[in-house]
Amino acid sequence: MLLGYQNKLKPNKKQTLKVLSWIDMLRANYNYNLADREVTYQERFVQGEYCNLRNKGTACPLTCSVSSNSATSDTGDIYKVKKKTREIKLKTAEEIQITNLPILKKTRPWYKEIDSTVLQQNVKRLQVAYNNFFAGRSKYPKFKNKSNFKSFTFTSGIKVADKAIYLPKLGWVKYFNSRPIPEGFKVKSATVRLKADGLYVTLKIENKAVPPFPTIAVEDAKTVVGLDMGITKLVHCSDGSQYDNPRHSTNKRTRKLLKVRQRRLARKKKGSKNRKKAGKLIGRLHQKITNKREAFQWQLANKLTRKADAVVVEDLNISGMKKRCKPKEDVSNKGRFLTNGQSRKRGLNRSISDASWYSLTQKIEYLAAKQGKVFRRVNPRHTSQKCPECGHVDKANRNKEKFLCGNCGYLAHADLNAARNIKQRGIDEYSFPVACKVKIRMVPEDFREPEQLCLFKMPISETTEVRRRAARKGRRRVPGNPAKQLSLFEDISDI
Ligand SMILES: [Zn+2]
Structure with missing residues (x-):
C-alpha cells in the first residue's frame, strides 16, 4: 500500500536559506533542460534530411519526436548498450540530461551543494511533464517562474525520527510530527514544498505486505x-x-478583505520590502482559504x-x-464592440x-x-x-x-x-x-x-414598472443651486 503523509517543517535559518537557494537553482536547471530539448528538436530539421547521422534515419516529426532523444549530450555519448541482449540503443532525452549532470556540477560548482537524487528527480519532473503532454493529459511543458516552481524531491538517504527528519545535504530538520508513520512502512521519497506559511514535507510511504484497499464489483x-x-x-x-455551498473565497467578507489587501499591495513601490510584505499577507489569505476548502471537502x-x-x-x-x-462586433460601426x-x-x-x-x-x-x-x-x-x-x-x-x-x-x-x-x-x-x-x-x-x-415570470404590470422607474430617477442627484457648482477659480462677481 502506498500512502502520502504531509507534515510541516521547522527548519532553522540556515536550512531555510539553503532550501530557497536550491529551489532557485533547480528552477534554472529545469528551464535550461526544457530550452535544450526545444532547441535540439528544432535543430534536427536543420541537419538536412537526416534525423540521425549514424543510422541515416530521415528527419520527420514521427521519427524524431520531442519525447525521444532531443537533448544535447555534453559527453557526445548518445548510445547505450543493453546488458542482456547487447543491443545498441539511443538514449532518451531524459537519460542524456541525467548523464549531463556531473558535467553541470564541474562547470557550475555551486550545484554540488544540491543532493544528486534531487537533481535527477528534477530532470525526471520535466520528463513527467512531457509524458503528460504526449498522452494528451496536459498542455506542452512551460518555462517555470518563481510562482510555479516551489518544490523538489529526495529519493534516498531519508531518515525519519520522532522530532526531526534527515534530508541529505540539509541535515536533521525539525518538524511537526502531526501524523506518525505506521509500523512496517518504508519511506520511498520526500518532497519539500514551499508554501505561503513555510516549508512542508510530503513523505511517500509504502508497505508491500499490506494489500491495497478492497473494492467491490x-x-x-x-x-x-x-x-x-x-x-x-x-x-x-x-x-x-x-448540502450548502460555504463559498470560501467568494463570500462578501473574504472578497472585501482580499480587495483591500490587493489594493494595499498595488500602492506599494515596486521592488520594495513593504510590497513583499503585502504580497505575503495575500499569500497567507489564499492559503487559509484553500485550507478551509480542503478540510470542508474531505468531510463532505x-x-x-x-x-x-x-x-x-x-x-x-x-x-x-x-x-x-x-x-460581439458592432455591425453598423465596424471596429467597435458591443457589451458581451x-x-x-x-x-x-x-x-x-x-x-x-x-x-x-x-x-x-x-x-x-x-x-x-x-x-x-x-x-x-x-x-x-x-x-x-x-x-x-x-x-x-x-x-x-x-x-x-x-x-x-x-x-x-x-x-x-x-x-x-x-x-x-x-x-x-x-x-x-x-x-x-x-x-x-x-x-x-x-x-x-x-x-x-413555474414556466413564466410573474408579469409585472406596466404601471408598477413606470412607478419603479420614477422612484429610481428620484434617487438620482439632481443638479441643485448652480452657484454652488462653480469652481473656485471662476469669477463669481457677475452673479
Ligand atoms: Zn414528463
Whole structure:
C-alpha cells in the first residue's frame, strides 16, 4: 500500500536559506533542460534530411519526436548498450540530461551543494511533464517562474525520527510530527514544498505486505447515489438531501478583505520590502482559504461516500464552463464592440472556481476506493432538462429551481431531479443492479402553486414598472443651486 503523509517543517535559518537557494537553482536547471530539448528538436530539421547521422534515419516529426532523444549530450555519448541482449540503443532525452549532470556540477560548482537524487528527480519532473503532454493529459511543458516552481524531491538517504527528519545535504530538520508513520512502512521519497506559511514535507510511504484497499464489483453494489453539483447548493443527492455551498473565497467578507489587501499591495513601490510584505499577507489569505476548502471537502466527501455502495457524479467540462464570452462586433460601426456580458460572467467564473467541483469529485473517488465502493462519472448532457417519468427532453422544462415537464406535467425540484437523472444514467451505463429505488421527497407545498408560475415570470404590470422607474430617477442627484457648482477659480462677481 502506498500512502502520502504531509507534515510541516521547522527548519532553522540556515536550512531555510539553503532550501530557497536550491529551489532557485533547480528552477534554472529545469528551464535550461526544457530550452535544450526545444532547441535540439528544432535543430534536427536543420541537419538536412537526416534525423540521425549514424543510422541515416530521415528527419520527420514521427521519427524524431520531442519525447525521444532531443537533448544535447555534453559527453557526445548518445548510445547505450543493453546488458542482456547487447543491443545498441539511443538514449532518451531524459537519460542524456541525467548523464549531463556531473558535467553541470564541474562547470557550475555551486550545484554540488544540491543532493544528486534531487537533481535527477528534477530532470525526471520535466520528463513527467512531457509524458503528460504526449498522452494528451496536459498542455506542452512551460518555462517555470518563481510562482510555479516551489518544490523538489529526495529519493534516498531519508531518515525519519520522532522530532526531526534527515534530508541529505540539509541535515536533521525539525518538524511537526502531526501524523506518525505506521509500523512496517518504508519511506520511498520526500518532497519539500514551499508554501505561503513555510516549508512542508510530503513523505511517500509504502508497505508491500499490506494489500491495497478492497473494492467491490459493480454487481454487488446494492445502493446507488447520484450527485448533482451546483453553486447555490454545492451538492444535491438523488436521495433528496442537499448540502450548502460555504463559498470560501467568494463570500462578501473574504472578497472585501482580499480587495483591500490587493489594493494595499498595488500602492506599494515596486521592488520594495513593504510590497513583499503585502504580497505575503495575500499569500497567507489564499492559503487559509484553500485550507478551509480542503478540510470542508474531505468531510463532505466522506459523508457522501457513506450514503451508498456506488457513487455516480457528472463529468463536468469545467474549463469549458469558465470560458470567456465571445466578443460581439458592432455591425453598423465596424471596429467597435458591443457589451458581451463578460463582466457579469466573471463573477460566475469566480463562483465556479470557488466551488471547485473537480477536486471534490477527486476526493469522493479517493474515499470511495478507500471504503471499497464503486465510483463512476457520467456524461451530464441533458440531465437537468430530462423528465424522469416520461423521458421528455426540453430546455423549457426547467425554470430556475423548478422542473415542470411540458409533456406529462411532472413537477420537481430541478437540481434534485438532475441528481436523480444522473443516478439513472449511472445505472443504465454501468448496469448497477437496481435494488433500491429512492423516491424524491422534495416537492414542497409552495411548488404546487398556479401552473403558469413555474414556466413564466410573474408579469409585472406596466404601471408598477413606470412607478419603479420614477422612484429610481428620484434617487438620482439632481443638479441643485448652480452657484454652488462653480469652481473656485471662476469669477463669481457677475452673479
Ligand atoms: Zn414528463
